[in-house]
Amino acid sequence: MAVIAAFVVNAALNLALGLLIAQILGPADFGRFALGTAGAVVLNIMLFEWLRLSATRFYSERVRRAEPWIRTMLDRAYAATALGLAGAALLALAGRPLVGEPALLAAAAAAAVGIGLFDYQAALARARFVGGLYLRLVLVKNGLALVMMVGTAWATADAAAVMLAAGLSQFLAAVIVRRALADPPAAFAAARRRETMRLFMAYGLPVVAANVVYQLMPFANRWTIAAVSGFAEAGYFSLAADIGGRIFSTLGAALDLLLFQIAVLAAETHGHEAGETQVARNGAVVLALILPSAAGFWAVAPALEAIAVPEAFRGHFVHYTLLLVPGLVALALMNFALNPIFQIRRRTLPLIAAGLVGALVNLLAALALAGPFGPSGIAAAQSLGFIAAMLFLGLRALTGRDRLRMPWRDPIAVVLATAVMTAAILPLRGLSPWLALPACVAVGGLVYGALAWRFDIAGLRSAVTARFGRGVPAE
Structure with a gap:
């Protein structure tokens, strides 16, 4: 029931947040914000979705105890992908102005990192059926998003800045609850790593x-x-x-x-x-x-x-x-x-x-x-x-x-x-x-x-x- 409650809260707050951002930015800048957000979602799906899907399909309480290397593999793959995407965001801004289309591109890449990490933590909570923790994760994310996105929109009226605030709110929410979902690292052989990665890719890609x-x-x-x-x-x-x-x-x-x-x-x-x-x-x-x-x-x-x-x-x-x-x-x-x-x-x-x-x-x-x-x-x-x-x-x-x-x-x-x-x-x-x-x-x-x-x-x-x-x- 906590999972359903989390989604009811999430739906209501997301609806209110979308209308507030549209009201503050106006049609043209909201159009830029929506276009950049769509780009962030595409990046998130391309780079992180196969790992999230693998977490929901192959990770569970039984797997956590019997096959702990699966979680270690997922953590390492997420970390490597997030670092690469964050580097790409910085490159997009290298020598460019902090406003305009380069800023929108960089904001999309940075927001995708936050979305990816939040979705990963949510998938782990889902796979382990810890509904209370999932509800907490959603409430923290929505509270941060409401304050950070609306505040940024009022202060800057800039689509790229609001996107950065959106990604940062999801990133911070995931970091806050990360310890509650952590597993101890597990050693594994190189052959097992290759076999597991092939399984993840064949299923998720x-x-x-x-x-x-x-x-x-x-x-x-x-x-x-x-x-x-x-x-x-x-x-x-x-x-x-x-x-x-x-x-x-x-x-x-x-x-x-x-x-x-x-x-x-x-x-x-x-x-x-x-x-x-x-x-x-x-x-x-x-x-x-x-x-x-x-x-x-x-x-x-x-x-x-x-x-x-x-x-x-x-x-x-x-x-x-x-x-x-x-x-x-x-x-x-x-x-x-x-x-x-x-x-x-x-x-x-x-x-x-x-x-x-x-x-x-x-x-x-x-x-x-x-x-x-x-x-x-x-x-x-x-x-x-x-x-x-x-x-x-x-x-x-x-x-x-x-x-x-x-x-x-x-x-x-x-x-x-x-x-x-x-x-x-x-x-x-x-x-x-x-x-x-x-x-x-x-x-x-x-x-x-x-x-x-x-x-x-x-x-x-x-x-x-x-x-x-x-x-x-x-x-």
């Missing part, structure tokens, strides 16, 4: 390659919009993409933190089939929460814009949100429902093919739509790319000889229940924003919750009664 493609797509789209229509337009696009992306990725990651580790534990203790069965259940749960959340976000977007979005972004936020939400939902379902199927099997090469399909569709759609529709066409092309990648990966996972055995009752029930919920809240969108927002959330939650409980969609009722029902001893 295909996932990394796919994720790099998925991050390069919005990065290239933002850059194209900035080049053609200016940084202000890129800022409008970026705020809608960042708010929507944070909502769905945070919700999916909160589930994945718990569910994927349960699947790994099932495979480790009961065999491969048990792991696949758990992954199938996990996918149904992810769909059961992501899809109604998407419909609800679409319904409340106008009210959210009127209440919380900075005035300079209003009008643009809802427009871009409606275009981007289908793609953001597809990306979340890929990352948290479909990717784990291939991760539990340690066969991650299909993820690269899906990423390439998505990038190709994004490119072709952007070329076709950018002319007649401008930046709106690029936003639509991004959604089409993510949807194409999801459909390709879904076909690979759920059809053929090695398909995952998943009952179709749950996906159909989720779609029908979401449709009923959407029909119930549509009339409420016409209310004033301060009434529409709580009314849509309350009615939508009650309608979907009642249907999920009545028909036990994705086993949610069974899970709740097993955890809190009568006859179950309290922990």
Whole structure:
């Protein structure tokens, strides 16, 4: 429960922080900040993600005791990569001014170091099921980020400086809790090191390659919009993409933190089939929460814009949100429902093919739509790319000889229940924003919750009664 609480807090604070930074910087500088942040995320995925994935898949309490060299290998690889990237950041500024594009590039590299270290510590806490420590890590990071990023934005109004503050807040949070997650160093033979590194790379690099493609797509789209229509337009696009992306990725990651580790534990203790069965259940749960959340976000977007979005972004936020939400939902379902199927099997090469399909569709759609529709066409092309990648990966996972055995009752029930919920809240969108927002959330939650409980969609009722029902001893 502490892990879920951490993600609820993280989602709320990240949403508030994004809106505050947008308000202070304004559309043009927020566009620069968002573009630099996207670059930092790409760097983090390229350099650190394969190690984070290896930590979540191959490190656990059992491994900590029986195979301590795995943690030592991870620590050394992270340290070497972070030092190299920090050196690259300094080189980017060598002989250059501390403002402008070189500063943005250096800030992206420095922020990637902070993101990478924070994600690593979070992955270790996740792998060991220490939810209280994970909650502490998230709270420290968000507290530091709120003070440092908002303070830097007020003091400098500079996108690169705010990015540096963001990376530093994550770095400091990871350092503060590092001792609680530390393991004693372990000696290991060179042959074991080579074997372990090959295992990490074979497992993680295909996932990394796919994720790099998925991050390069919005990065290239933002850059194209900035080049053609200016940084202000890129800022409008970026705020809608960042708010929507944070909502769905945070919700999916909160589930994945718990569910994927349960699947790994099932495979480790009961065999491969048990792991696949758990992954199938996990996918149904992810769909059961992501899809109604998407419909609800679409319904409340106008009210959210009127209440919380900075005035300079209003009008643009809802427009871009409606275009981007289908793609953001597809990306979340890929990352948290479909990717784990291939991760539990340690066969991650299909993820690269899906990423390439998505990038190709994004490119072709952007070329076709950018002319007649401008930046709106690029936003639509991004959604089409993510949807194409999801459909390709879904076909690979759920059809053929090695398909995952998943009952179709749950996906159909989720779609029908979401449709009923959407029909119930549509009339409420016409209310004033301060009434529409709580009314849509309350009615939508009650309608979907009642249907999920009545028909036990994705086993949610069974899970709740097993955890809190009568006859179950309290922990």
